[in-house]
Amino acid sequence: MAERLKDEVWTAGDLLERLERRDKFFVLDVRNRDEFERFRLEGRIPVPAVNVPYFEMLELGGKDEMLDSVVAYVERDLADQLPSDLPILAVCAKGDTSQFVAQGLRRLGYAGANLKGGMKAWGEHYATRALVEGPDLAIYQLSRPARGCLSYMVASAGKAIVIDPLRHLHPYLDLAHGTGLTIEAVIDTHGHADHISGGLALAAKTGASYYLHPYDAIHPIDVLPATFLYEFIRDSQVFPLGRHELKALHIPGHTLGLVAFRLDDRYLFTGDSIFIRSIARPDLGGKAETWAPLHGRSLRRLLDLPGGTTVLPGHFSSLDEADETGRFAATLDDLKKRNDGLVVLQRESEEGFVRYLLESLPKFIPEYVDIKRVNAGLLAPGEEDAATLELGKNVCALSQAYVASGGGRQ
Amino acid sequence: MSQVFDKLLDARGLNCPMPLVNARKEIGKLEPGQVLKVVATDRGSVADFQGWAKVAKNVELVGQETESTEGANVYVHYVKRTA
Numbered sequence: 242m243a244e245r246l247k248d249e250v251w252t253a254g255d256l257l258e259r260l261e262r263r264d265k266f267f268v269l270d271v272r273n274r275d276e277f278e279r280f281r282l283e284g285r286i287p288v289p290a291v292n293v294p295y296f297e298m299l300e301l302g303g304k305d306e307m308l309d310s311v312v313a314y315v316e317r318d319l320a321d322q323l324p325s326d327l328p329i330l331a332v333c334a335k336g337d338t339s340q341f342v343a344q345g346l347r348r349l350g351y352a353g354a355n356l357k358g359g360m361k362a363w364g365e366h367y368a369t370r371a372l373v374e375g376p377d378l379a380i381y382q383l384s385r386p387a388r389g390c391l392s393y394m395v396a397s398a399g400k401a402i403v404i405d406p407l408r409h410l411h412p413y414l415d416l417a418h419g420t421g422l423t424i425e426a427v428i429d430t431h432g433h434a435d436h437i438s439g440g441l442a443l444a445a446k447t448g449a450s451y452y453l454h455p456y457d458a459i460h461p462i463d464v465l466p467a468t469f470l471y472e473f474i475r476d477s478q479v480f481p482l483g484r485h486e487l488k489a490l491h492i493p494g495h496t497l498g499l500v501a502f503r504l505d506d507r508y509l510f511t512g513d514s515i516f517i518r519s520i521a522r523p524d525l526g527g528k529a530e531t532w533a534p535l536h537g538r539s540l541r542r543l544l545d546l547p548g549g550t551t552v553l554p555g556h557f558s559s560l561d562e563a564d565e566t567g568r569f570a571a572t573l574d575d576l577k578k579r580n581d582g583l584v585v586l587q588r589e590s591e592e593g594f595v596r597y598l599l600e601s602l603p604k605f606i607p608e609y610v611d612i613k614r615v616n617a618g619l620l621a622p623g624e625e626d627a628a629t630l631e632l633g634k635n636v637c638a639l640s641q642a643y644v645a646s647g648g649g650r651q
Numbered sequence: 652m653s654q655v656f657d658k659l660l661d662a663r664g665l666n667c668p669m670p671l672v673n674a675r676k677e678i679g680k681l682e683p684g685q686v687l688k689v690v691a692t693d694r695g696s697v698a699d700f701q702g703w704a705k706v707a708k709n710v711e712l713v714g715q716e717t718e719s720t721e722g723a724n725v726y727v728h729y730v731k732r733t734a
Contacts (some may be wrong), residue, residue: 295668296703305676307668334695337666627693635652 249343252357253366257386260284260560261567266328269319271295271342272360276304280360280387282632285561291304291322295338307338309464311345320349327476328352335359359490363387364632367412370568372553379420380508380633382553383412385564389557390436391569393510394422397483402426403449404502404510405576406439408627413443424449429616430512430555431499432457434525434609435635437627438616441469454491455496460617461526462610465495468618474500493519494536495637501543509550509573515543516554517562517571519638520582524602525609535560540586548574556637582639654714654729656688657681663692663725671695671703674730678710681732684701686713700728709734 251259259266260282268290270277274331277292288523293314295307301318302310314325323329329351331342336359346353356363364387372380379396385407394405401422406413417424427444431454454474458467476491480502487510490501495513502510513521514536523529523536550573563569577583585597608630614620615630622630662670670691677687689700697715703717704712714729 273702276698294699294702296671296699297706299668299672300677300703300707305672307672333667335667338668341668 253362268322268330270332307341330354332356333359396422397485400425404428406443408439410438428452431496454498454500492539494539510553512555533595536595601639603636657685660689683734686731691726
């Protein structure tokens with residue numbers, strides 16, 4: 242019993258550790274069905290889950306109080322679906338209702354735990370990991386694990402460049418503060434569709450310059466220009482950083498203004514082009530057939546880089562794409578063998594590859610049009626609307642890889 | 652146009668699940684045909700009242716409104732006891 246009580250609250254950080262360790266546990270998710278379908282807990286291994294909206298538990302449990310209804314409902318209608326030998330994590334939107342559920346589970350003798358802050362806290366959780374860490378060069382990978390978004394801080398000699406910062410600024414500000422780094426430049430590799438960029442805000446907060454390729458300062462569907470000031474990124478432009486340099490490679494395809502960055506000859510920040518298990522989709526600007534050939538040619542350009550180059554991608558679709566240390570990184574040579582899209586790219590003609598791209602497009606996410614508007618300064622949502630737009634995991638990769646990742650499409 | 656109601660439940664400032672838990676108790680005290688107006692600040696209550704009205708017997712969700720006062724949204728639900 243003591244063991245059970247000790248684990249009754251999991252923070253988002255605790256949850257990430259368990260997902261990364263492949264711990265076995267069960268999820269009782271009490272959100273609405275559509276929220277559950279859109280945004281589920283996913284780990285390195287599948288996380289078994291059952292979804293019963295809390296208002297059904299309350300009504301069908303038939304008691305006045307939430308806790309009593311949970312106990313009555315679970316005992317009568319759910320007992321045969323719940324494991325008695327695994328922790329059961331109660332999950333709701335913000336972590337309040339799930340407290341009653343966890344408590345009810347424990348009252349019935351289950352190892353019930355509550356996800357503190359609910360899916361909101363999980364969706365907004367950031368993890369920071371050093372890929373390289375020394376006074377001469379440091380590379381940090383900052384991720385939002387629930388969303389599959391990756392961003393980076395690259396530093397040398399006390400100065401830092403941030404690549405693709407996500408919506409919340411505290412992970413970047415805290416890291417810079419903790420390591421004594423000054424953020425000199427903030428770069429977006431492209432106009433993002435799946436998440437709201439923190440780029441402009443981080444640059445404003447730190448006094449750094451904000452860089453974007455001008456093609457991506459135009460909303461592709463509205464064909465309207467961005468409303469803010471930014472510095473243009475040119476192909477082959479060099480950003481010096483201590484004894485190192487970042488060099489821009491314009492690789493249109495996922496967007497028209499997509500830029501990858503080479504750090505010396507060793508690292509490649511690929512943005513949304515090459516991920517670990519898959520490649521980016523070419524259709525989020527609404528011009529899939531026009532952009533797909535560009536995408537293929539850009540990817541071939543990246544494949545010509547030295548095979549020992551370490552790819553640092555902008556996304557993942559599954560936590561299982563990380564190495565055993567939780568880092569999302571792999572060499573080009575390695576990816577040529579195991580990345581679904583790159584395997585096809587090497588095998589197919591240009592036409593064959595375009596066909597593959599167009600046949601592998603996942604569902605278009607309607608919110609992505611608005612998110613691009615936000616990132617062009619054409620729309621300014623409040624916090625709640627911003628969080629709603631960003632809800633769930635990114636769908637920036639082709640669908641084969643999405644399914645192959647064992648993700649949430651059961 | 653606001654809906655006519657018989658009783659008002661102020662659930663402002665309450666987090667999920669309390670707006671719904673309290674509304675359910677209040678509905679139990681109404682006569683069939685009477686309407687409860689629930690005022691809440693929890694945005695999730697909009698979908699939750701809809702979902703609940705579908706499973707609950709003798710309850711009909713007769714209206715929902717969002718009112719914006721001084722930048723803060725208030726979510727209003729009109730729930731009728733049908734039997």
